[in-house]
Amino acid sequence: MNIAMWRNALRVIPRISKAEWEELDIVSKWLIATRAAVLVMTFLSAALAGMFAYRAGNFDLGLWVLVTLGLILAHATNNLLNDYTDFTRGVDQDNYYRSQYGLQPLVHGLLDKRGLLTYAAVTGLLAAACGVALIFLRGESTLWFMGLGAFFVLFYTWPLKYIALGEIAVLIVWGPLMIGGGYYVIAGGWDWNVVIASLPYALGVTGVIFGKHIDKYQVDRDKNIRTLPVVLGEKISRFTVMGMLIFQYLFTFYLIATGFFTPFMLIVALNVKVFLEIWPMFQAPKPAEKPDDYPDVWPNYFVAAAFHHNKRFGSWFLLGLIVDTILKQFVM
Numbered sequence: 226m227n228i229a230m231w232r233n234a235l236r237v238i239p240r241i242s243k244a245e246w247e248e249l250d251i252v253s254k255w256l257i258a259t260r261a262a263v264l265v266m267t268f269l270s271a272a273l274a275g276m277f278a279y280r281a282g283n284f285d286l287g288l289w290v291l292v293t294l295g296l297i298l299a300h301a302t303n304n305l306l307n308d309y310t311d312f313t314r315g316v317d318q319d320n321y322y323r324s325q326y327g328l329q330p331l332v333h334g335l336l337d338k339r340g341l342l343t344y345a346a347v348t349g350l351l352a353a354a355c356g357v358a359l360i361f362l363r364g365e366s367t368l369w370f371m372g373l374g375a376f377f378v379l380f381y382t383w384p385l386k387y388i389a390l391g392e393i394a395v396l397i398v399w400g401p402l403m404i405g406g407g408y409y410v411i412a413g414g415w416d417w418n419v420v421i422a423s424l425p426y427a428l429g430v431t432g433v434i435f436g437k438h439i440d441k442y443q444v445d446r447d448k449n450i451r452t453l454p455v456v457l458g459e460k461i462s463r464f465t466v467m468g469m470l471i472f473q474y475l476f477t478f479y480l481i482a483t484g485f486f487t488p489f490m491l492i493v494a495l496n497v498k499v500f501l502e503i504w505p506m507f508q509a510p511k512p513a514e515k516p517d518d519y520p521d522v523w524p525n526y527f528v529a530a531a532f533h534h535n536k537r538f539g540s541w542f543l544l545g546l547i548v549d550t551i552l553k554q555f556v557m
Contacts, residue, residue: 227252237522239328260304266399267403268297270296270423271403273426273543274405274411277408278407284411285411289411291358291359292411294351295355295374298352298355305344305348306379308341309331314383353375356371359410377394391452399430400424404422404427422486425538426535429470433535436527438462471500473538474494477490487549
């Protein structure tokens with residue numbers, strides 16, 4: 226048991242040698258192989274779904290735990306299948322972008338295909354078990370959400386990512402599906418206001434995947450992977466990301482104006498400082514070489530900036546929602 230590595234794998238995508246890999250416990254290997262550092266985005270979606278259910282007076286801790294575990298395990302399964310598919314299709318060859326910024330078990334020879342598929346199968350079965358339990362507890366209508374989730378897990382990498390639908394899929398999954406659907410399963414009803422309220426956070430997650438695909442714009446274009454940035458072009462994509470981040474705040478302000486949120490949700494404006502910090506980065510193309518003062522996450526550039534912004538925005542948004550819920554239930 227290596228608690229220090231668990232914490233590190235939840236914070237960044239570690240770069241380790243094969244010898245170091247062999248010394249790790251199974252949990253550390255799973256966290257690294259699934260890129261657990263990005264699973265926090267899914268946890269925040271599940272947390273928001275739970276808070277919206279609590280806000281409506283219909284929170285159930287057991288259901289929330291099942292929803293959260295199911296979503297995180299489904300995301301982890303997708304990451305594993307993403308690596309397997311890209312490796313099998315030859316995308317990860319020739320020092321491809323993905324293998325430069327962190328460990329990729331297949332590319333770096335730490336797992337063979339069978340080993341990676343075993344990780345994916347076990348993780349996917351555990352996610353499915355959570356879904357089956359929720360269907361049993363909440364009824365057959367939950368099956369529709371499970372089916373949609375399975376569709377995106379299985380087909381995001383191919384063909385959706387290859388035909389400029391991957392970014393749209395991320396917006397749907399991390400907003401209406403995870404938060405809106407999670408709310409439905411926990412609270413037992415559909416609420417379009419919750420779906421709209423899921424968009425501020427979902428736009429941030431979409432900005433992250435957009436940033437990643439801008440970072441590898443040229444290599445994706447060369448490999449005929451037609452992500453949305455490849456279709457739109459690099460410059461338009463950079464400004465599209467900034468537009469999405471701006472709309473995170475505008476949607477929040479709209480929900481305050483309509484009375485769905487209390488004015489306390491203006492707390493998200495504290496994150497404007499981070500927005501202004503990364504704004505200059507998106508004004509120009511990605512540097513050809515790592516800047517001297519840049520953190521050790523290269524070649525991640527736009528994705529690192531968008532991830533930093535979304536992590537901070539999501540934290541402020543969740544904190545604001547917690548206080549907003551208290552104000553609505555006990556003060557107003």
